[in-house]
Amino acid sequence: MAGKRFGRAIIVGASSGIGAETAKQLARGGCVVALIARRESELNALAETIRAAGGTAFVYPHDVSDFGDIPALFQQVCRDLGGLDAIFYAAGVMPRIAVDEFDFAKDRAMIEVNVLGAVAWLNEAAVRFAATGAGTIVGIGSVAGDRGRRGQPVYCTSKAALETYLESLRNRVGRVGVRVVTIKPGPVDTPMTRGLDKLPLIIPAEEAARQIVAASERGTRVAYVPGIWRYVMAIIRAIPSALFQKMNI
Numbered sequence: 376m377a378g379k380r381f382g383r384a385i386i387v388g389a390s391s392g393i394g395a396e397t398a399k400q401l402a403r404g405g406c407v408v409a410l411i412a413r414r415e416s417e418l419n420a421l422a423e424t425i426r427a428a429g430g431t432a433f434v435y436p437h438d439v440s441d442f443g444d445i446p447a448l449f450q451q452v453c454r455d456l457g458g459l460d461a462i463f464y465a466a467g468v469m470p471r472i473a474v475d476e477f478d479f480a481k482d483r484a485m486i487e488v489n490v491l492g493a494v495a496w497l498n499e500a501a502v503r504f505a506a507t508g509a510g511t512i513v514g515i516g517s518v519a520g521d522r523g524r525r526g527q528p529v530y531c532t533s534k535a536a537l538e539t540y541l542e543s544l545r546n547r548v549g550r551v552g553v554r555v556v557t558i559k560p561g562p563v564d565t566p567m568t569r570g571l572d573k574l575p576l577i578i579p580a581e582e583a584a585r586q587i588v589a590a591s592e593r594g595t596r597v598a599y600v601p602g603i604w605r606y607v608m609a610i611i612r613a614i615p616s617a618l619f620q621k622m623n624i
C-alpha cells in the first residue's frame with residue numbers, strides 16, 4: 376500500500392549510512408530535507424548531490440549531545456523548511472567493545488547519542504506535531520534492542536530504551552493524529568558495521584532506506600527491516616534467559 380509522501384523532513388544523523396540514504400530517497404521523492412550531523416563536509420557533499428538531482432537540502436552541523444542547543448535549532452530548521460511533516464532520528468554510535476571490556480566513556484556516548492539525543496529532538500517534534508494533529512516521527516532502533524546480548528550491553532540497552540520511548544510517544548501523541556514509527560533494522564552495510572565479522576542477512580543502506588521511507592510513509596507502527604527479522608527475533612525473544620546465556624549470540 377503506497378503512503379503519503381512527505382513535503383518537508385528533518386534527518387538527524389544524515390552524514391552517512393542509513394540517514395544519508397534516507398535523505399537522498401526522500402529528496403528524490405520531492406521532499407525538502409534538513410540534514411543534521413556533526414561532519415559538515417559530509418553534509419555539504421550530500422546536499423550538493425541532492426541539489427544536482429534537482430532537490431532541495433539545508434545543512435545544519437550539530438552534535439546531538441549539545442542538548443541545550445536543540446530547542447532553538449529545531450525551531451530554526453522548521454522556519455527554514457517552511458513547516459515540517461516528518462522527522463527521522465538516525466543518529467547512532469556503536470563503538471567496538473571487547474567481550475571483557477567495561478568502558479563508561481563508550482557507554483555514556485551510546486546513551487547520549489542513541490537515547491538522550493533522540494529524546495531531545497523528538498520531544499520537540501512531538502510538541503509541534505501534537506499542536507497541529509499531524510506529522511510523522513521516525514526513530515531508528517535495532518533488532519539489538521530485542522535482547523540483552525553479551526557483546527554490546529549498552530548498545531542493546533540504548534536501542535531497547537529508544538523503542539520504549541517511541542512506544543510511549545505513540546501512545547501519547549498517536550491519539551491526536553501524530554504517527555510514530557519504530558524502525559528495527561537487522562545488519563545494514565554502513566560505516567557502523569564495516570570491518571565487523573560476516574553479519575547475517577546484511578543488506579545495502581539503499582535498500583534499508585527504501586524500506587524505511589516506505590514504512591514511514593505508510594505510518595507503520597513497528598517495522599523490521601527487512602521484514603524477515605520480525606520472525607527471527609520472535610524466535611530469539613522466546614529463548615529462555617538461562618538458555619540464551621549459554622548461546623553465543
Ligand SMILES: NC(=O)c1ccc[n+]([C@@H]2O[C@H](COP(=O)([O-])OP(=O)(O)OC[C@H]3O[C@@H](n4cnc5c(N)ncnc54)[C@H](OP(=O)(O)O)[C@@H]3O)[C@@H](O)[C@H]2O)c1
Binds near residue numbers: 389412
Ligand atoms: N548499520 C547497521 O547494521 C544498523 C543496524 C540496526 C540499526 N542501526 C542504527 O541505524 C542508525 C544509523 O546507523 P548507520 O549504520 O547508518 O551508521 P553510520 O553510517 O555510522 O551513521 C551514524 C550517523 O549518526 C551520526 N552521529 C553520530 N554521533 C552523532 C552526534 N554526537 N551528533 C550528531 N550526529 C551523530 C553520524 O554523523 P556524524 O558522525 O557526522 O556526527 C552519522 O550520520 C543508528 O542509530 C544505528 O544504531 C544500524
